[in-house]
Amino acid sequence: MATVELPEPDPDGSTSVERAIAKRASRRSFAQTPVTLEDVSQLLWAAQGTTHVRDGVEMRAAPSAGATYPLTAFLEVTEDGASRLDPGLYRYDPDSHALETELETSIRGELTTAALGQDVVRDAPATIVLAAHAERTRTQYPDHGERYVHMEAGHAAANVHLVCESRELNTCPVGAFSDADVAAVLGLPERLDPLYLLPFGRRPAET
C-alpha cells in the first residue's frame, strides 16, 4: 500500500496555548472545503508525533504511562476532504511522520452509521480515529493499565483540539459509537480497540 509523506510539523503556531484553551469549544459544523496536508500533518503530529529522543526512544507529543505508547492514529478522508489526499483510510506512522494507506475508498457512510448516525461525523471532511493496543500498557500496569490508556487518548485528543483552535479548524470529540462497528469499518486487527473519533474541517464563514 502507498505511503504519503507529510510536511514537516511546524512547532511555532500563531496562537498561544492559553488563547487556544480560552477559545476551545466543540464545533460541529464544517466548511465544505478541503483541509490541507499541512493541517493533517499538524494534527497527527499533535496527536502522536515524535518530539524528542530519551534513552534511545522516540518520545511523542502526548504523554504515555511508562512510555508504552498503546495508541495508533488513523485518518479517514472523504471525497475531496483533504487536498493532495485520496479518499480512504490511512494509518499514521509517528517515526516516519507519514501516512500508510489502509483503504483506498471512502468509508464515510459506514463510519457515520457506526457513530450512531451523528451529523458531525457525516459532515466533516476528515476524521482522526484513535485506537489502542491496551495490552501494551496493561502488561506493564495490570491494575491501572486500562485506565491509563483512556487517559492517554484524552491527552492526544486535547492536543488535537487545541491545534484545531490554533489553526481555526472546527472539531468535536466523539465517544458515542459502536466499538464493534467502528473496528469492522476500519478493518482493525483484533488487538486494537477504537477509543475516540475526532472529526475536523475548516470553519464555516459564519462561526
Ligand SMILES: Cc1cc2nc3c(=O)[nH]c(=O)nc-3n(C[C@H](O)[C@H](O)[C@H](O)COP(=O)(O)O)c2cc1C
Ligand atoms: C469523552 C467525550 C465524548 C464525547 N462524545 C461526543 C459525541 O459522541 N458526540 C458529540 O456531539 N459530542 C461529544 N462530546 C463533546 C461534548 O458534548 C462537549 O465537550 C460538551 O458538550 C462540552 O462542550 P465544549 O466541548 O464545547 O466545552 C464528547 C466529549 C467527551 C469529553
